[in-house]
Amino acid sequence: MFTPKPQLTSETSLDAPSPPVVHIPREIRRSTKVNEVYSKALDQHGPVIVVPRHGRDEYVIDHRYAHEVLTNTNNFTFEKAVFDLLHLGFLALFDNGAFVHDVDNLVEKNVQPRMNAIIENIFPVLKEYFARMVDELPNTACDKTSVEYPDFFERIQLAVAHAMVVMILGHAHASSVVASHFAVVAVAMANMTGMHENTDEWVRFPWLWVIFNGFSAIFFTIIPRFFFCVVPVLWKTRKEHLENGLAARQGNFIPLFDILLTQYYNGKTGISTLAGFFRCVIISIGVIFASIHQTVVAASWILVTLTQKQSEYLPALRQEWETVNPPGETLTVKKLSQLTLLDSFIRETLRTKGDSWGPIRQTTQPVRVGPYVLPKGAVCLVLIARAHQHPDNYGTEGAVFDGFQWSEKGRAAVQGSPDFLTFGLGRWACPGRQLAIHEIKILLYMFFSNFDIRLKGNCFRARNTINTTAVAPEAILLLRRRG
Numbered sequence: 110m111f112t113p114k115p116q117l118t119s120e121t122s123l124d125a126p127s128p129p130v131v132h133i134p135r136e137i138r139r140s141t142k143v144n145e146v147y148s149k150a151l152d153q154h155g156p157v158i159v160v161p162r163h164g165r166d167e168y169v170i171d172h173r174y175a176h177e178v179l180t181n182t183n184n185f186t187f188e189k190a191v192f193d194l195l196h197l198g199f200l201a202l203f204d205n206g207a208f209v210h211d212v213d214n215l216v217e218k219n220v221q222p223r224m225n226a227i228i229e230n231i232f233p234v235l236k237e238y239f240a241r242m243v244d245e246l247p248n249t250a251c252d253k254t255s256v257e258y259p260d261f262f263e264r265i266q267l268a269v270a271h272a273m274v275v276m277i278l279g280h281a282h283a284s285s286v287v288a289s290h291f292a293v294v295a296v297a298m299a300n301m302t303g304m305h306e307n308t309d310e311w312v313r314f315p316w317l318w319v320i321f322n323g324f325s326a327i328f329f330t331i332i333p334r335f336f337f338c339v340v341p342v343l344w345k346t347r348k349e350h351l352e353n354g355l356a357a358r359q360g361n362f363i364p365l366f367d368i369l370l371t372q373y374y375n376g377k378t379g380i381s382t383l384a385g386f387f388r389c390v391i392i393s394i395g396v397i398f399a400s401i402h403q404t405v406v407a408a409s410w411i412l413v414t415l416t417q418k419q420s421e422y423l424p425a426l427r428q429e430w431e432t433v434n435p436p437g438e439t440l441t442v443k444k445l446s447q448l449t450l451l452d453s454f455i456r457e458t459l460r461t462k463g464d465s466w467g468p469i470r471q472t473t474q475p476v477r478v479g480p481y482v483l484p485k486g487a488v489c490l491v492l493i494a495r496a497h498q499h500p501d502n503y504g505t506e507g508a509v510f511d512g513f514q515w516s517e518k519g520r521a522a523v524q525g526s527p528d529f530l531t532f533g534l535g536r537w538a539c540p541g542r543q544l545a546i547h548e549i550k551i552l553l554y555m556f557f558s559n560f561d562i563r564l565k566g567n568c569f570r571a572r573n574t575i576n577t578t579a580v581a582p583e584a585i586l587l588l589r590r591r592g
């Protein structure tokens with residue numbers, strides 16, 4: 110059996126050169142060769158290279174130092190890096206990491222321990238979406254034609270957003286209108302991270318594109334859709350939300366906003382009442398961003414991959430579904446955890462879909478990584494496409510898609526390691542990953558148990574090759590009701 114090579118640790122001496130600057134042209138960054146070219150540059154100059162992109166220097170890190178860079182909390186910070194990613198680095202000066210910490214803490218302490226109750230509450234919402242999609246299609250008994258769905262991403266987005274309205278604000282606010290506000294707010298935040306920077310930035314004035322992009326996300330989407338449409342209702346109903354939060358018991362379903370009010374609003378007087386309420390609203394926006402967009406993008410990649418590879422994988426997956434959850438029954442956390450073949454397929458798709466970046470860090474002081482010294486404030490990105498396939502980690506099999514191997518090897522999709530970094534690693538690893546995988550399993554189950562699915566032309570395409578983490582694939586699904 111193949112054993113991955115061990116991770117490396119750096120010396121502490123700061124008497125070393127800076128990493129080399131490597132220019133990777135824009136047309137390469139927009140092509141399907143992007144990961145190969147970055148990886149070759151690391152082979153040639155590694156284990157750290159500085160690649161100027163979008164007016165900033167990105168420190169690209171080799172897979173051998175993934176563990177060191179991602180888990181060393183003394184030399185690297187996540188909180189500050191997130192603000193820089195959102196192009197809001199200046200806010201980090203005032204916030205000192207509190208925002209990211211609060212969002213992380215809320216999910217860590219309240220989503221995982223209440224998972225049974227959350228899935229019980231969001232499963233019917235997702236089921237309802239699919240029932241409506243089924244109703245839209247012709248009845249198979251009379252009509253055998255498939256219907257084209259170029260907008261399957263938006264469909265999944267609304268379904269997941271609706272489920273997240275329930276989780277964050279509660280059933281009383283759950284409507285397709287609020288779900289659409291959540292969906293666009295999540296996309297606006299993702300836009301602020303420069304989701305489309307690689308393909309859409311203005312060549313002449315990249316900094317102006319950043320300002321324009323951030324400005325439109327905040328003033329044309331987040332403020333009108335969240336602060337004008339959702340927040341006034343939350344303010345009006347704050348007392349009910351607070352009482353509900355105060356009555357919460359461990360393990361029971363309780364909207365995250367209600368818990369936030371008990372922490373930051375309860376017992377405040379005067380102006381700090383408003384400040385506490387506002388803090389709950391801002392943290393909720395953070396959770397909306399963290400919980401919707403990436404899940405929908407990942408689900409879209411897995412859906413198209415399974416559709417394309419269905420002749421090889423679907424029969425065994427259907428058998429697993431029928432054994433674990435006979436038709437008409439409700440999926441629970443216990444049953445979702447028993448879907449190990451599906452879990453393996455999800456992990457394998459996430460491993461091989463070609464993400465360049467995932468977790469990011471920023472140096473808190475000058476730091477030695479391998480033979481180089483990185484200055485304070487360096488934004489570090491591990492090239493995860495390399496970590497996910499490199500012979501050091503996978504021998505000769507790294508580029509081969511083997512959908513059920515993780516079920517045999519007993520490695521769940523939520524289990525991170527230096528050779529699987531989709532959900533990050535260490536102290537800042539994604540606290541919502543269990544929920545994300547449960548949701549993706551439910552979505553795939555719903556798609557394939559309600560429809561016969563094909564891909565138009567049996568193909569799909571990465572829209573933004575350097576950012577398959579945040580940008581969904583381009584594809585047209587052909588759906589037909591299952592008879």
Ligand code: HEM
Nearest residue numbers: 212213399400403404407468532533534537538539541545
């Ligand atoms: C497939 C879907 C998802 C992917 C690929 C993903 C990936 C990630 C990654 C890579 C990180 C950074 C980890 C690190 O730096 O080590 C992260 C952080 C985080 N994720 Fe996820 N995540 C997903 C879904 C979710 C969901 C559903 C939630 C919430 C319920 C969530 C909540 C968070 C939070 C709170 C953080 C840290 C703080 C922050 O971003 O503000 N994530 N996620």
